Amino acid sequence: MDLKMAGKVAIVTGGVQGIGRAVVETLLSEGVKVVIADRNAEKGAAVEKEFKQSGQQVAFIAAEMIKPDDIEAMVQFAVDTFGSLDYAVNAAGYAIPNMKLVDVKYDDLVQMVMVDAVGVYLCCQYEIKQMLKQDTPCAIVNFSGNSGIVGSSAGLAGYSMSKHGVVGLTRSAALEYARTNVRVNAVCPGVTETEAVAGTRKSFPEIYQQMVDRIPIGRTGKPEEIAKAVTFLLSDASGYTTGAAFVLDGGHTAA
Amino acid sequence: MTDSLLRAQDYSEPFGSLSLAGKVLLVVGGARNTGERIARLGAARGAKIVIGDILDNEGEAVAQTIRDAGGEAYFKHCDVKNEPECAALVAFVVEKFGELNLAANNQGYFQFLTKTENYPSDEFDLHMKTNAYGTFYLLKYETAQMVKQGKGGAITNTSSEVGLLGQPDMTGYSTSKHAVLGMTKTAADEYGPQNIRVNAICPGPIASLKMDENWHKMGDGYLKAMHDRVPLNRVSDPIEQAEVVLFTLSDAASYISGAIWATDGGKNTAH
Numbered sequence: 001m002d003l004k005m006a007g008k009v010a011i012v013t014g015g016v017q018g019i020g021r022a023v024v025e026t027l028l029s030e031g032v033k034v035v036i037a038d039r040n041a042e043k044g045a046a047v048e049k050e051f052k053q054s055g056q057q058v059a060f061i062a063a064e065m066i067k068p069d070d071i072e073a074m075v076q077f078a079v080d081t082f083g084s085l086d087y088a089v090n091a092a093g094y095a096i097p098n099m100k101l102v103d104v105k106y107d108d109l110v111q112m113v114m115v116d117a118v119g120v121y122l123c124c125q126y127e128i129k130q131m132l133k134q135d136t137p138c139a140i141v142n143f144s145g146n147s148g149i150v151g152s153s154a155g156l157a158g159y160s161m162s163k164h165g166v167v168g169l170t171r172s173a174a175l176e177y178a179r180t181n182v183r184v185n186a187v188c189p190g191v192t193e194t195e196a197v198a199g200t201r202k203s204f205p206e207i208y209q210q211m212v213d214r215i216p217i218g219r220t221g222k223p224e225e226i227a228k229a230v231t232f233l234l235s236d237a238s239g240y241t242t243g244a245a246f247v248l249d250g251g252h253t254a255a
Numbered sequence: 256m257t258d259s260l261l262r263a264q265d266y267s268e269p270f271g272s273l274s275l276a277g278k279v280l281l282v283v284g285g286a287r288n289t290g291e292r293i294a295r296l297g298a299a300r301g302a303k304i305v306i307g308d309i310l311d312n313e314g315e316a317v318a319q320t321i322r323d324a325g326g327e328a329y330f331k332h333c334d335v336k337n338e339p340e341c342a343a344l345v346a347f348v349v350e351k352f353g354e355l356n357l358a359a360n361n362q363g364y365f366q367f368l369t370k371t372e373n374y375p376s377d378e379f380d381l382h383m384k385t386n387a388y389g390t391f392y393l394l395k396y397e398t399a400q401m402v403k404q405g406k407g408g409a410i411t412n413t414s415s416e417v418g419l420l421g422q423p424d425m426t427g428y429s430t431s432k433h434a435v436l437g438m439t440k441t442a443a444d445e446y447g448p449q450n451i452r453v454n455a456i457c458p459g460p461i462a463s464l465k466m467d468e469n470w471h472k473m474g475d476g477y478l479k480a481m482h483d484r485v486p487l488n489r490v491s492d493p494i495e496q497a498e499v500v501l502f503t504l505s506d507a508a509s510y511i512s513g514a515i516w517a518t519d520g521g522k523n524t525a526h
Contacts, residue, residue, distance in 0.1 A: 001507055002271040171524035178486030178521045216447020217512055225510035228272070232507065237498040240459070240491035243524030247514045251447045254440035254513025 001228065003235035006031030009082040010234070011074060013065055013123060014092030016043045018194035019143070022223030023089050024051075024058070026231045032087065033057040035078040039064045039092075057082070065092045065119035068126075075126045087234045088127040088140045090120045097200075101157045109158045116162030117169070124173050124184065131182045139183045139234045142170050146190045146249040163188075167245045174243030183242040185233045190249025192221040216251030260462035260470070262492050273505045276301030279352040280504070281344070283307045283335060283393055284362030286314035288463050289413070292497035293359045294318075298326035300501065303352050307333035307344045308362070327352075335362050335389030336381075345396040354404050357504045358397045360390050361413040364428075371426050382427030387434035394442055398451060407450030409504045412439050413496075416459045416519040432457075436515060443513030452512040454503045459519030460490040486521030 010027050014020035015036035027034050028051065038044045041062035048060035061077045063070040078085045094115040096108050120142050131138035147156060148163030170186040177184065191197055191211055197220060201208040212220060229248050232238055247253055280297045284290040285306035291313075298304050298321040306328065308314040314330040321328035329351050333344040348355045364385035368378055390412055401408035417425060418432030436455055443453040460466075460481055470478050482488050499518050502508055517523050 001273045003273075171521075174521050175486050175524055179488045183487075216444045217450065217452070217510065218448050221510040225508075228507040229511060232502050237502070238495075238518075240487065240495040240520050241499065241516070241518050242487060243521035244517045246511075246516060248511055249513075250510050251443040251452075251513035255444035 001030065001231065003030055003231065003237055005087075005231070005235055007033070008086040009033045009035070009078055009084050010087035010089065011035045011037055011078050011085060011127065012089045012091060013037045013063070013074075015089075016040055016047045018196065019189065019192055019223045019226050020089070020091040021047070022227035023091060023230050026224065026227040027087070028056045028058065030231060033082045034059075035074070035081065036060045037063045037065075037074045037092075065090075065123060066114040068122055071122050071126045075130050079130060084134055084136070085127060085130045086134075086136060086138050088123065089143075089230055089234070090123045090140065091143045092119060093143060095156060095159045098155045100155050104158060112158045113162050116159060117165035120166050121169055124169065128173070128177060128182055132177075132180060135181060137183075137236060137239065138181050139185070140173075141230045141233050142166050142184070142186045144170070144186045144188045144245060146188045146247055146253045148186070148188050149245065149247060150253050170245060171243045178242055183239070185238075185241060185243065186245040187226065187230055187233070188245055188247045188249065188253075189226045190215065190221060190247075190252045192223055192226055194223060214252060215249070216255060219250065221248060221250060259467050260490065260492070261464075261467070262494060272507050273502065274301050275357065275501070275505060278302045278356040279305070279348060279354055280357040280359065281305050281307065281348050281355060281397070282359045282361060283333065283344070284413075285359075286310035286317055289458070289461060289493040289496045289500075290359070290361040291317050292493045293361060293500050294328070295321060296494070296497050297501055297504075298324070298328060300505075302357065304328040305344075305348045305351065306330045307335075309334050335392060336384040338392045341389070341392035342396045344393075345400050349400060355397060355400045356408050358393065358408075358410045359413070359500050359504065360393045360410065361500070362386075362389055363413060365425075366428070367424050368427070369424055374426050379427040379430070382431045383434070386428070386431035390435050391438055394438060394453070398442060398446055401451045402446070402449055405449070407452075409452040409508070410442070410454075411500045411503045412453070412455045413500075414439070414455045414457045414515070416457050416517065416522050418455075418457050419515075419517065419523045439515070440513050447512060452503075452508070454508075454511060454514045454516065456496060456499055456503070457515060457517045457519055457523070458491065458496050459485055459522045461493050461496060462490050463493070466490065484522065485519070486524070489520065491518065491520060
């Protein structure tokens with residue numbers, strides 16, 4: 001998109017697959033150096049190798065987004081490897097689908113809230129701490145979801161709760177740091193054609209079709225479509241946008 | 256201190272996949288301020304432009320500037336308060352370029368007046384006619400044309416930070432800008448199946464020649480008051496609004512519809 005981001009440094013959490021990986025690819029195509037952070041060390045190493053073979057400036061670090069020490073090390077790793085931290089995309093997420101509220105186990109609930117809400121908070125904490133040491137324009141995009149804007153009838157109450165939380169965190173962080181060099185926004189993707197959704201399409205074609213029928217545009221989103229909006233939000237082209245939660249769902253929640 | 260809030264902008268850059276090459280873009284309210292930036296930056300990204308506005312001299316001058324830079328552009332007088340003029344504007348686009356692919360409905364009327372109890376009803380009418388009815392008329396003929404063409408399209412309406420929140424002394428403006436969001440969401444739902452995307456931006460305060468004038472007249476206190484209202488602590492440059500409008504109209508935003516983009520420096524997140 002030529003958004004004048006060449007040479008900048010980004011962290012993408014949850015960057016080995018799905019939308020996170022599409023964000024990595026889009027940032028690389030804009031000339032950004034990318035640290036991919038993910039809990040899956042094996043897959044991370046493979047993805048890092050794959051990108052490096054095509055001459056891309058990437059580095060992988062294994063990190064669990066619920067562990068402050070891991071997150072602190074991730075930020076330090078970006079600075080040590082590429083010299084600064086200009087952008088952060090907090091895309092790591094976790095969901096237990098189709099589980100009714102009354103059936104969810106405590107440990108599963110805590111795990112979900114930790115990854116989807118508390119983890120994003122912790123990432124913002126360490127990322128902003130580093131960004132404030134720099135005097136260049138920096139930006140963060142947090143992943144909420146369209147279930148962060150409306151409720152979810154698909155047995156995803158804990159997920160929806162966490163994703164609503166990300167919107168509150170994003171708005172508050174944006175306000176707290178509005179008069180610094182750091183902007184903070186959120187994206188709220190709808191159903192996106194990741195490996196997980198492709199699995200639903202295969203295993204539960206009727207549920208998948210019902211889901212698609214509710215989307216005005218009549219199809220699910222593509223990971224690269226979400227990635228382009230994320231990249232735009234990071235760039236100076238959206239320099240007056242902070243504290244915004246941006247719905248990317250083919251019109252699903254407009255109706 | 257510089258003597259203008261407006262930035263110089265380079266209109267000659269390449270834009271990769273934000274490119275609008277070959278697209279026909281209608282910019283309503285394109286004679287000055289944000290609309291002028293949308294038209295010129297849109298042209299720089301390859302779009303063929305039609306500017307609709309009530310400001311004939313300024314609108315024609317923007318079209319001429321685009322043509323001088325090697326682009327294709329026409330100006331057409333349009334008072335959006337008048338439904339037949341909106342229909343004629345869309346017909347003009349089709350007559351000149353054969354089709355309509357993209358539209359930025361960016362016209363607006365704005366006055367700070369008085370509280371509701373004393374708010375002049377004719378002013379309420381004028382805000383509603385320009386901002387709400389005008390956008391409705393435009394949407395009506397734009398979507399009709401895009402449906403007829405059968406190849407999708409994208410429309411971005413300009414609402415306001417005051418389309419999301421109330422603000423004293425401007426009930427006409429606030430009401431009309433709230434209305435823009437209702438028709439944006441409705442049209443997004445209605446025309447999703449035809450791949451016509453409809454979105455809105457909600458700008459906060461935007462630098463303009465009028466704002467420069469107020470600043471020079473009233474001094475730095477005026478500017479400080481403007482800035483203090485916004486978490487980012489500054490007014491936006493109109494190019495920052497144009498960038499978001501053109502992003503939402505580009506193929507890079509191919510899955511974005513019914514979305515409300517608060518381009519307000521964080522204002523609506525605060526209370």
